[in-house]
Amino acid sequence: MSSLLFRFLLRGLTALCLPVLALSASAQTTIEIIGGGAQQYPIAITNFPGEAALPQGIAQIVRDDLNRSGLFKLVDASNLPVPAEPSQVRFPDWKGRSADFLAFGRILPASDGRLITRVHLVDVAKQVELGSFSYTLNAAQARATAHRIADDIYEKVTGEKGFFNTKIAYVKKAGTRFDLIVADSDGQNEQSALTSREPIISPRWSPDGARLAYVSFENRKPQIWVHEIYTSKRTLVGNFRGSNSAPAWSPDGSTLAIALTLSGGTQIYAIPATGGESRRLTTSGGIDTEPWYAPDGSIYFTSDRGGSPQIYRMSGAGGEARRVTFKGTYNVSPRVSPDGKTLAYITRNNGLFRVSTLDLANPGQEQILTDTDKDESPTFAPNGRMLLYATEVGGRGVLAAVSKDGQVKQRISVSAADAREPAWGPFNK
Amino acid sequence: MKIQLALAVAALALAACSSTPTQPAAEIKEAGANPPATQVAPPAATPGAIPNVNPAAVETFNPLKEFSVYFEVDKYDVADTQISVVRGHANYLQKNPSKRASVQGNTDERGSREYNLSLGQKRAEGVKKLLVTMGAKDAQIEAVSFGEEKPKAPGHDEAAWAQNRRSDITYAP
Numbered sequence: 001m002s003s004l005l006f007r008f009l010l011r012g013l014t015a016l017c018l019p020v021l022a023l024s025a026s027a028q029t030t031i032e033i034i035g036g037g038a039q040q041y042p043i044a045i046t047n048f049p050g051e052a053a054l055p056q057g058i059a060q061i062v063r064d065d066l067n068r069s070g071l072f073k074l075v076d077a078s079n080l081p082v083p084a085e086p087s088q089v090r091f092p093d094w095k096g097r098s099a100d101f102l103a104f105g106r107i108l109p110a111s112d113g114r115l116i117t118r119v120h121l122v123d124v125a126k127q128v129e130l131g132s133f134s135y136t137l138n139a140a141q142a143r144a145t146a147h148r149i150a151d152d153i154y155e156k157v158t159g160e161k162g163f164f165n166t167k168i169a170y171v172k173k174a175g176t177r178f179d180l181i182v183a184d185s186d187g188q189n190e191q192s193a194l195t196s197r198e199p200i201i202s203p204r205w206s207p208d209g210a211r212l213a214y215v216s217f218e219n220r221k222p223q224i225w226v227h228e229i230y231t232s233k234r235t236l237v238g239n240f241r242g243s244n245s246a247p248a249w250s251p252d253g254s255t256l257a258i259a260l261t262l263s264g265g266t267q268i269y270a271i272p273a274t275g276g277e278s279r280r281l282t283t284s285g286g287i288d289t290e291p292w293y294a295p296d297g298s299i300y301f302t303s304d305r306g307g308s309p310q311i312y313r314m315s316g317a318g319g320e321a322r323r324v325t326f327k328g329t330y331n332v333s334p335r336v337s338p339d340g341k342t343l344a345y346i347t348r349n350n351g352l353f354r355v356s357t358l359d360l361a362n363p364g365q366e367q368i369l370t371d372t373d374k375d376e377s378p379t380f381a382p383n384g385r386m387l388l389y390a391t392e393v394g395g396r397g398v399l400a401a402v403s404k405d406g407q408v409k410q411r412i413s414v415s416a417a418d419a420r421e422p423a424w425g426p427f428n429k
Numbered sequence: 430m431k432i433q434l435a436l437a438v439a440a441l442a443l444a445a446c447s448s449t450p451t452q453p454a455a456e457i458k459e460a461g462a463n464p465p466a467t468q469v470a471p472p473a474a475t476p477g478a479i480p481n482v483n484p485a486a487v488e489t490f491n492p493l494k495e496f497s498v499y500f501e502v503d504k505y506d507v508a509d510t511q512i513s514v515v516r517g518h519a520n521y522l523q524k525n526p527s528k529r530a531s532v533q534g535n536t537d538e539r540g541s542r543e544y545n546l547s548l549g550q551k552r553a554e555g556v557k558k559l560l561v562t563m564g565a566k567d568a569q570i571e572a573v574s575f576g577e578e579k580p581k582a583p584g585h586d587e588a589a590w591a592q593n594r595r596s597d598i599t600y601a602p
Contacts, residue, residue, distance in 0.1 A: 199578040201542050221573055222546060243550055243574055246543045259547065264554050264572075266547035287547040302544055308503070309544055330503070332541040346541060353540060376541060395585060421542070 032411045040073040041157050044099040046082045048117065050107030054142040058107065058117060061146035065164040065186065066154065069385070070408025075099040082106070086120050086129040094124045101130075103153055114138050119149050121156055130156045143189060163381040167425040168388060169193075169203040169212055170399060174417035180214060182229055185381075185424070187399070187412040193229055202246055205425040206253050206273070212423075213237070213247035213256060213273075224258055226273060237275035248291045248299075249273065250316070257281065257291035257299055268301055268318070281318030292334050300324065300334035300343065311345055325358070327366060333377060336360075337384040342404065344378045344387055355389050355402060369406040379424045390420045493517050498556050500594040502537075505551035507559050515556060518598050519563030526566065529601040532556045534574040535581070537590035542577060549574030556596040 043066065051057045066072040075097050082104050083089045094102050105119035117135045122128065133152045137145045144165060151162030164185055172179040172192075178200045183190035194200065198217035205212060212227045222245045224238025238244035242261030246268075249256060253273060260269050260278060266289045269278040281299070282288040287309070290302040297316040302309050308329040314321040325331035330348035337344070340360070347356040347366075352373045359365045372391040379388050386408070388401045393411065397418030401410040412419065496518075498511045507515060522528055534553030536545040553572035561567050582589035 201546075201578070217575075217578060222576075242572075243546060245546050259543065261550050261574075266550055287544070287551060289547045290541065290543045302541070330540065332544045348540065374539065392585075 032413070040071060041101060042073045042075050042099050043101040043103065043153070043157070044075040044077040044094055044097060046077045046080075046102075046104040048105045048107055048119075049082060050115075053107065053115070054139055056142055056146075058105075058142060058146045058149065061143060061186075062103070062150045062153070065147060065150035065162075068186065068410060069154065069162075070403055071154070071158060077102075083120075086122055086132075089122055089127075091124055091127050099124050101153075101157060103149075105149070110136055117145055117149070119152070121153055143184060147184065147186075160385065161383045161427065163383045163385065163424075163427075165428050166382055167205075167209065168379075168422055169205065169425065170390075170422040171200050171203065171420050172414055172417045173397070173420065180212070180227075181419075182212075187414075193227060193232070194234075201421055203421060203423045204247050204249060205423055206249050207251060207426055208253055209426045209428065213249065215245045215247070224256070226256075226275075235275060237271060237273065240278060246289050246291060248293055250293050251295055251297060257293065257301075259289040259291070268299070270318075279318075281314070282321070290333055292336060294336040295338065295340040300336060302332045302334065311343070324360075324363060326363075331356075335378050335380060335387075337380050337404075338382055339384055342384070344380065346375055346378065355387060357387075357404065367406065369402045369404075370400070370409075372400060375400075377421050377423075379422050381424050382427045388422045388424050390422055493521060496598050498552075498596045498598070499591065500552055500596075502590075502594070503548075505534075505548060505555050507555050512559070515559045515598075516563055519560045519565045522560060522565035522569050523563075526569070528569060530560075530565075530570050531599050531601070532560075532570060532572045533597045533599065534572065534576075535579065535593055535595055535597070536577045537593045538577045538580060538585070539590065546574050546576035546578075549576045552594075552596045556598065560598075 045059055045063050048059045051059060063074050067074050080093050084106065089102065101121065102124050103119060103121045105117055108116045110116045115137050117137065119133045121130045123130050133149065135145045135148060147165035150164040154162035166185045167182055168185055169180065169182050172181050176197055178196045178198065179192040180194040180200050180203060181190050182193050193212065196216060196218050201215045203212050203214040210228060210230060212229055214225055214227065215222045216225055222243045223236060224244045224247050225234050226237050227234040237256065238247065238258050240260050240262060244258060244260060246259040247256045255270050256273050257268055257270050259266050265285065266287050267280060268282040268288050268291045269280050271278050284303060284305045286304040288301055288303045292300045294300060298313055299316055300311055300313050303312050306323060309332050310323055311325040311331050311334045312321040312323050324343065325345065328347055328349060331345050333346045335344045342357050343360055344355060344357045346353050347368065353375050354368050355370045355375045355378045356366055356368045374392040376390045384404060386401050386403050388399060390397060391400050397420045399412040399419045399422050402408065495514045498507060498514055501508065522530060532553040534549030534551065536548050550572065553574055557570045557572040560570055580593045582592035
């Protein structure tokens with residue numbers, strides 16, 4: 001394990017300059033990659049002539065994205081001529097470097113003063129072009145454009161949609177200060193949507209990616225807010241007697257399932273996402289909380305009605321529930337994958353809290369994905385391939401990511417602060 | 430009103446605990462006394478509603494010594510060993526019907542924040558129910574939860590966690 005870690009750190013430092021780049025781009029966030037997929041596509045990505053005009057460049061961000069996915073092995077592209085067109089590709093050169101794929105591109109001025117990035121992707125083994133992509137951008141859109149390029153390459157090669165041009169939200173705690181952070185999927189470009197002296201928990205993206213629901217203790221009790229991230233307009237939607245917490249968006253974005261304590265214990269209710277009257281969905285004498293909508297509109301949730309916290313499923317209208325987890329005495333924080341086939345959750349085993357998944361078609365097939373000990377709040381990438389979660393390393397809260405098969409692991413540290421409560425946003429429309 | 434309560438309670442906590450807390454007095458997490466508060470600290474000047482409380486005055490103000498009820502892992506029923514604490518407050522509330530108390534449930538840092546918020550609520554409700562059973566009036570007591578968000582002990586070991594699995598009974602002045 002340590003040699004593996006060393007190998008990838010070394011690879012990061014030499015071939016990709018990953019930690020160095022991350023530090024220079026922002027002194028805030030560091031990404032460390034531990035492990036890689038069993039099957040990796042060897043790909044060479046040239047520098048893009050003209051990218052020097054952009055402060056952070058383009059090609060290196062594309063390489064970093066693909067590398068982080070664990071599905072690609074970056075091949076050295078230096079000291080070979082950068083082709084202008086696919087017809088100019090000297091395939092033997094790239095075969096000699098063991099690249100199965102080659103992406104090259106250049107940046108040209110557009111007539112309106114903006115820039116055009118044109119990218120070609122070729123299959124080196126078959127000597128055919130797989131696709132060409134064109135992006136118009138201004139200098140401020142360089143990072144987003146690089147993530148889009150990485151998404152397009154990822155999709156052409158793997159056949160599934162990429163998740164690089166997406167947002168994540170998380171809570172940063174430094175001293176007594178809490179910030180609700182919105183950042184790129186690689187942890188860069190972080191911006192604070194809200195600063196508070198009281199805790200913020202449970203940020204959840206609306207399906208359209210324009211709003212975050214979250215729980216804030218700013219009024220000395222937990223209340224639910226919906227926050228439009230592009231306008232900073234925020235609305236108090238959950239301000240019932242007692243605690244208001246655990247918001248979850250319905251797939252159509254019209255409804256929030258929430259946890260309220262109107263009857264004493266915590267139970268699940270539904271409210272309109274714009275605020276309004278509550279409708280009770282569960283009726284148990286114990287704790288019912290952490291609702292999560294599956295794509296089909298049914299709700300998974302945590303309940304201790306059977307004597308220990310376990311995950312149950314009920315219809316979106318509430319009522320009768322069926323137990324889903326059976327192993328162990330603590331299974332919480334259910335999250336359904338975007339395709340509805342996998343349930344991720346936190347399981348406690350010998351006092352260790354870890355991210356686990358089960359196949360909803362074969363619920364006996366459980367798999368513990370992580371080797372960290374205090375895992376919380378798993379959240380799927382919108383393509384379902386990776387899970388982001390919160391854990392603790394060296395007494396500090398960090399974010400970590402793991403591939404759905406457990407093979408690829410990453411860690412995102414925020415300097416001088418605890419990072420927690422991650423939420424991965426939807427695909428960019 | 431809430432702030433006043435927090436300040437008053439923090440002042441009370443300051444006067445009743447054995448060491449000088451470094452937290453600002455307005456922090457609600459200082460509400461409630463520290464565990465086994467058998468000693469009374471020298472009076473400290475605080476910006477609270479009861480400035481410069483002396484030990485004797487604390488005794489007169491509130492004869493109660495213990496303000497926290499502790500819980501086992503995952504549990505929210507009040508253990509037999511904790512019942513005498515609750516009984517003391519039930520008697521106090523019964524004799525002082527104008528007093529208003531807040532029961533604040535807390536958990537250790539492990540596991541889901543949302544589940545812990547619910548667990549803290551259960552721990553607060555459990556103490557409230559017992560207070561009412563023992564003679565306090567329902568309207569005198571509000572049960573709230575801070576989950577794992579306001580730990581009293583900052584450590585990451587069982588000693589700290591045991592301190593944080595608790596309900597605090599606090600009084601409005």
